[in-house]
Structure formats: C-alpha cells, structure tokens
Amino acid sequence: MTFEQIVAFLNISVTSIEDQPITIGDILLIPFLLVIGFFLTKWIVKSITKRLTTQKTDPNIIHLLQRIFYIIAITILIITTLDLINVPITAFAFLSGAIAIGFGFGAQNIINNFISGRILMWERPIRIGDFLEVENAKGTVEEINTRSTRIRRVDGVHLLIPNSKLLENTVVNWTLVDQLVRGSVIVGVAYGSPIKKVAALIMQATVDQKETLADPKPQVSFEDFGDNALIFHVSFWIKSTVEGGLRITRSNIRFRLAELFEEHDIVVAFPQRDIHLDGSITLNTPEQH
Incomplete structure (x- = not known):
C-alpha cells in the first residue's frame, strides 16, 4: 500500500457531527492523543510532586495541587482532542445537558461526597x-x-x-491545632496511708516519664474518700499523634507507681467489706458431734 493510499484510507469519512466529517484518521488519532496526554500529565505531576517534596511542602497542599492539576489537564486534553478532529464542543451541548440531569438524579451521594472532598481540601x-x-x-x-x-x-x-x-x-x-494530648491516671490507696507522701510519689512517677511535658505541669489531686480507698488523680500532657502514645505513657506511670509504693510500704487499696452480725454465733467443734 502506497503512501497516497494510506492517506486516502485515513481520510475516509465515517460519520459527521454538525457537518464536520469524522474520518478514520480522526478516530485513530483519539487514543493516540489520550495516551500521550496521560503519560505527559503523569510525568508533569510527578516532577511537581518531587520538587515540592524536596522543599518540605505540606503533604496536604501537594495532594490538593495534584487533584487540581489532574482536573485541569483532563479538561484541556478533551478540548484539544475535539479541536484537532474538528468536532465543535457545541455539538455536545444537548447530550451533556441530558447527562447532567440524569447524573444529578442518579448520583446525588457521589456528588455530595465529591463536593465534601473539595471542602475538606480547601x-x-x-x-x-x-x-x-x-x-x-x-x-x-x-x-x-x-x-x-x-x-x-x-x-x-x-x-x-x-x-x-x-x-x-x-x-x-486529636491533632487539628497541635499534637498535645491530655491523659490521666487514677489510683486508690488504703485508708491510713500518708496522703502527702502518696501525692508526692504520684507526682514523681509522672514526671519520671520522658514523654510527660513540664509545661503544662502535671497536676495531682486528692479526689475523694472512697468506699475502700483514698482516691488520687493525676493529669498530665504529652505530645503524640496517636492514641497509643497516651496509652503507653499511662502504663509506664502505673509501673513506676507500683515500684514507688512498694519501696515506701504504700498499699494499693482493694475492695473490702466489714460484716456486722446481730446476736451470737455458736461454732460446733468436731468433739461436740
């Protein structure tokens, strides 16, 4: 097949839109342009992302710019492709209107989530x-x-x-404004324990943890006279991006408290009940049977 025959074959009109003929060459050109546009867009986005990452730009801004660039690139690619194959955009006005109406009724949740996503990014x-x-x-x-x-x-x-x-x-x-997280530990000691000493030991166990911040300063309070214990409460602040950091710090404080209480003979309270009986009880010994 000669070059003239190839050109003639590509110029064969398949259909027409608003008196604009669509040839075989135009149809073959569409996937070629889309593939080239896709790889070009991906390369540009990758280059921009790499440059912004090296400049330590906020990953949220990078993510937002990627989305915006993809939307703009796809729009330009579609318009350019239609223009190269001589298809006027006005030819799709009625079709796009019908699609928009159907899309609006059938994809309300998708549109809602899409708009919500843009709001979250902005x-x-x-x-x-x-x-x-x-x-x-x-x-x-x-x-x-x-x-x-x-x-x-x-x-x-x-x-x-x-x-x-x-x-x-x-x-x-948890991390909207900063990474500061407040935690607390509650412990009960037996009645008769030296409360000032207990408060000092609780404060020592808290400040011994490298995760706890000196500012705001930890606070120890004598909460209540409980049924079986004297209740103490300590609150503290740490800098953490996950809940696990707070949970580990609380655990370490409890470990340290157990060690300090044992060293100073402080008894951690446990449930106790006093039983009062009216009258007398006679216990039978084996000899009495």
Whole structure:
C-alpha cells in the first residue's frame, strides 16, 4: 500500500457531527492523543510532586495541587482532542445537558461526597497525618480522595469513610491545632496511708516519664474518700499523634507507681467489706458431734 493510499484510507469519512466529517484518521488519532496526554500529565505531576517534596511542602497542599492539576489537564486534553478532529464542543451541548440531569438524579451521594472532598481540601479541617476519632473508629488519615477518605485504624485495618460523613457528623480530630494530648491516671490507696507522701510519689512517677511535658505541669489531686480507698488523680500532657502514645505513657506511670509504693510500704487499696452480725454465733467443734 502506497503512501497516497494510506492517506486516502485515513481520510475516509465515517460519520459527521454538525457537518464536520469524522474520518478514520480522526478516530485513530483519539487514543493516540489520550495516551500521550496521560503519560505527559503523569510525568508533569510527578516532577511537581518531587520538587515540592524536596522543599518540605505540606503533604496536604501537594495532594490538593495534584487533584487540581489532574482536573485541569483532563479538561484541556478533551478540548484539544475535539479541536484537532474538528468536532465543535457545541455539538455536545444537548447530550451533556441530558447527562447532567440524569447524573444529578442518579448520583446525588457521589456528588455530595465529591463536593465534601473539595471542602475538606480547601478548608483543611482534616489533613493527611491527622489522628481522627469517627464514631467507634480511631485512626490516622492517609489519603483524602475525591469520594472518600482513607484512614488507617489503630489495629492496622484501612477504612474508607465517605467525605460527606466527615462533614455531617461529629469528628474528633486529636491533632487539628497541635499534637498535645491530655491523659490521666487514677489510683486508690488504703485508708491510713500518708496522703502527702502518696501525692508526692504520684507526682514523681509522672514526671519520671520522658514523654510527660513540664509545661503544662502535671497536676495531682486528692479526689475523694472512697468506699475502700483514698482516691488520687493525676493529669498530665504529652505530645503524640496517636492514641497509643497516651496509652503507653499511662502504663509506664502505673509501673513506676507500683515500684514507688512498694519501696515506701504504700498499699494499693482493694475492695473490702466489714460484716456486722446481730446476736451470737455458736461454732460446733468436731468433739461436740
């Protein structure tokens, strides 16, 4: 087949849109342009991401810029492809209107989640790396996508939470403003224990932990005269991005408290009951039978 025959074959008209002929060459050109555009867009995004990462840019901003660039690139690619094959955009006005109406009725939840995702990216009430508490789930935000947000739960399980749910429901963001987390430990000691000494030992066990912050300073309070114990409460602050850091610190404080109480003969209280009997009780010995 000669070059002239190939050109003639590619110029064969298959159909027409608004008097604009669509040839075989135009049809073959579409996937070629889409593939080239896809790889070019991916390369540009990768280059921009690499440059921003080396400059230690916030990963939330990088994620947002990636999404915006992909949307702009896809729009330009579609318009350019249609223009190169001589297809006017106005030819799709009626079709796009019909699709928009059907899409609006049939994909309300998808649109809701899409808009919610854009709000999350712009307002940034939730960011990549934040530690969230959503209903009964706790985990770290790994990715904010178009429809859903991916969270890695504390037990390693990944959750996909619809973006609209994060805006419409109460969400606890442990790291929204800073990474400071407040914790507390409650302990009860036996009646008769030296309360001043107990308070000092509790404070010592708390400040001995390298995780506890000196500012705000830990606070020890004598909470109550309990049924079986004198109740003490200590509150402290640590800097942590996950709940596990707080749980480990509480555990270390309890370990240290047990050691200090043992050294100073302080008894940790346990439930006790005094039984009072009216009258007398006679105990039969084996000889009496």
